[in-house]
Amino acid sequence: MTGAAALPRRNGELVFEAPWQGRAFGMALTVVERLGLPWAEFQRRLIDEIAAHPDAAYWDSWLAALERLVIDWRLLSGEELERARRGSG
Amino acid sequence: MSDGHHHPAPISPVEARARALEELLAEKGIVHPDALDAVVTAYERDIGPMNGAQVVVRAWVDPEYKRRLLADGTAAIAELGFGGPEGEHMVVVENTATVHNVVVCTLCSCYPWPVLGLPPTWYKSPAYRARMVREPRVLLREMGLDLPEQVEIRVWDSSAEVRYLVLPEAPPGAERLGEEELASRVSRDAMIGTARL
Numbered sequence: 001m002t003g004a005a006a007l008p009r010r011n012g013e014l015v016f017e018a019p020w021q022g023r024a025f026g027m028a029l030t031v032v033e034r035l036g037l038p039w040a041e042f043q044r045r046l047i048d049e050i051a052a053h054p055d056a057a058y059w060d061s062w063l064a065a066l067e068r069l070v071i072d073w074r075l076l077s078g079e080e081l082e083r084a085r086r087g088s089g
Numbered sequence: 090m091s092d093g094h095h096h097p098a099p100i101s102p103v104e105a106r107a108r109a110l111e112e113l114l115a116e117k118g119i120v121h122p123d124a125l126d127a128v129v130t131a132y133e134r135d136i137g138p139m140n141g142a143q144v145v146v147r148a149w150v151d152p153e154y155k156r157r158l159l160a161d162g163t164a165a166i167a168e169l170g171f172g173g174p175e176g177e178h179m180v181v182v183e184n185t186a187t188v189h190n191v192v193v194c195t196l197c198s199c200y201p202w203p204v205l206g207l208p209p210t211w212y213k214s215p216a217y218r219a220r221m222v223r224e225p226r227v228l229l230r231e232m233g234l235d236l237p238e239q240v241e242i243r244v245w246d247s248s249a250e251v252r253y254l255v256l257p258e259a260p261p262g263a264e265r266l267g268e269e270e271l272a273s274r275v276s277r278d279a280m281i282g283t284a285r286l
Binding site for chain 1: 103104105106107108109110111112113114117119120124125126128129132133174175196197198199206207209210213215248250
């Protein structure tokens with residue numbers, strides 16, 4: 001992945017400030033599609049996260065909503081996620 | 090004192106969480122890294138306000154298209170080949186000399202991706218989301234758009250299913266200019282409603 005300065009800026013500014021944000025965005029779209037869910041299933045979790053943590057950074061809320069979605073729909077267990085975080089942190 | 094090795098900066102906790110999630114989902118075959126790359130590229134490069142600008146300009150030069158656009162935004166936008174996630178229920182709202190439209194999502198960040206791409210950071214901020222419904226004229230002025238009192242401001246909250254696109258007023262002499270020239274004048278912010286052209 002090339003540096004931020006190399007990203008195309010057809011819209012005049014960076015779409016994602018860091019690559020992980022783009023990954024989180026792509027994951028949400030992919031998971032929703034794989035599960036055959038309406039986007040509203042992710043969106044309402046994003047709304048809940050933002051309401052619960054209004055001062056949190058936007059993409060942090062996004063990631064938390066995505067984690068919530070995959071756990072609620074049993075794609076992963078909370079334990080698996082926790083173990084993986086410890087392994088890669 | 091350098092030991093000659095490059096030590097990459099430690100990644101943030103949130104980035105570590107994102108990576109862990111992607112690894113797990115990839116292991117289970119739910120996401121594929123190449124497909125994720127393609128989604129990211131699409132939204133960084135191909136899907137953005139240049140799409141909405143084409144829609145706006147078509148409406149400026151073709152009154153029949155404009156009529157269809159205002160009657161059924163989704164269908165008219167699809168005529169130009171744009172559609173997809175977050176564009177399934179499009180409503181286009183027209184600015185006039187006496188009416189100015191502006192769009193917000195008070196609860197999160199809902200935004201018409203197929204025509205505008207992903208929203209800018211300020212659109213997602215708590216301040217914008219709360220203040221645009223409460224004090225639109227003041228906030229717009231702070232953002233550089235000073236509207237006279239006699240211009241009615243209509244604020245559209247995207248929190249439900251509908252996604253809004255503002256159709257800015259055509260510049261004088263638009264009918265004499267080519268669509269490409271006109272499109273270059275249509276800013277993203279004018280299609281959100283935080284600017285006029």
